[in-house]
Amino acid sequence: MNKLVKKYMRCFMKLYIDGQPLLGHKTGIGHYTNNLINELILTNISIEVVTNQIVNQKRLKSINFKDRQLKNIKLTNKLYPYKVIRRLMKHNVLYNFPIDLFEEKLNRSNSVFHATNFIMLPTRHAKQVVTIHDLAFMKFPDVVERNIYEYMMRWVPYSIEVADHIIADSFNTKKDILELFDIPKEKITVVHLAADAKFEKQTYEQITLVREKYNLPANYLLYLGTLEPKKNLVTLIDVYALLKQRYNVKEKLVIVGAKGWKFNPIFYKVKELNLEQDIIFMGYIADEDLASIYSGASVFTFPSLYEGFGIPLLEAMQCEVPVVASNTSCIPEIVGEAALLVNPYDIELWAEKIYQVISSPILQMDLISKGKQQASKFSWEKVALDTLKVYKKVVI
Known part of the structure; x- marks a missing residue:
């Protein structure tokens, strides 16, 4: 991350990132979240990675950042009762139970919560960014497990509606979102992902x-x-x-x-x-x-x-x-x-x-x-820079 970006971002914001995909064996979304954080660490943004692991605290040990000694990153296990809250929301007992309910008041003008895995966790004050990786569950419902389909059909539309901005992994996903949801195209930014640099021809x-x-x-x-x-x-x-x-x-x-x-x-x-x-x-x-x-x-x-x-x-x-x-x-x-x-x-x-x-x-x-x-056209540094532009867009 170049010096100009670091200087520009020094006092820019407080960033909260949903770290739930980092728990356990990482699949594609876990790698996305981990690599994005590792690049953002190189900026001077104040980053708090939020998980809500209630039962098995050992899974938190699976989270490994590039440099956890830097002062600008913090791992917080909120003990947010995610599944309980979702059930209550499903029955309209609670609709918007914020993850930052017991925190000091955030300044909405310069705080961002980034939901990295389709589903927005409600906040009281921070601007909200959600990454929608694909809409396979809507385009091909027969190839998605029934309980996953029902869960996604309930919460992805909600997340798309309440988010201040949406990140899509590809132009194809952006096209699908615009076809299936009545939202302005300006609300979506495409940020292509990347492969880790360690993937190279071996001897x-x-x-x-x-x-x-x-x-x-x-x-x-x-x-x-x-x-x-x-x-x-x-x-x-x-x-x-x-x-x-x-x-x-x-x-x-x-x-x-x-x-x-x-x-x-x-x-x-x-x-x-x-x-x-x-x-x-x-x-x-x-x-x-x-x-x-x-x-x-x-x-x-x-x-x-x-x-x-x-x-x-x-x-x-x-x-x-x-x-x-x-x-x-x-x-x-x-x-x-x-x-x-x-x-x-x-x-x-x-x-x-x-x-x-x-x-x-x-x-x-x-x-x-x-x-x-x-x-060579894709890199995690570019992913981070393009994502920073989205954060800037929502806080201005």
């Missing part, structure tokens, strides 16, 4: 060590993400079966990611096609090994039906892996011309494109070169 020795650690094959196709319906993994498995049958590919398929919901059809499909020896499910993998897993892959596949952003796309490109991805939602916006894009339902075309990459070193090098250039 042969590093790749070999991780491959041996997890007993991975020398050649494999890779998918990384949660195992859930919107990720379209049943189709990917059909594609892989066709690759073996029609093109006689030798690569295994490696699937990295925790089980989400409705994951059983994925394993049923593997068994149905007798691919138990060819498809490797790794589960959740710690960040320190992911760059090597990416770097060892022949192709990164991303057949998702809908994404708000798709950080794994950038991680793969930074690790110099050619990418074949769906041509849906924000994915073309993120990868530009640096990936082969395919209709997520077209099994034959998916197999054809993956085989083209596997069999053509020239195409591999072209995609790798374009991928590195495309990924």
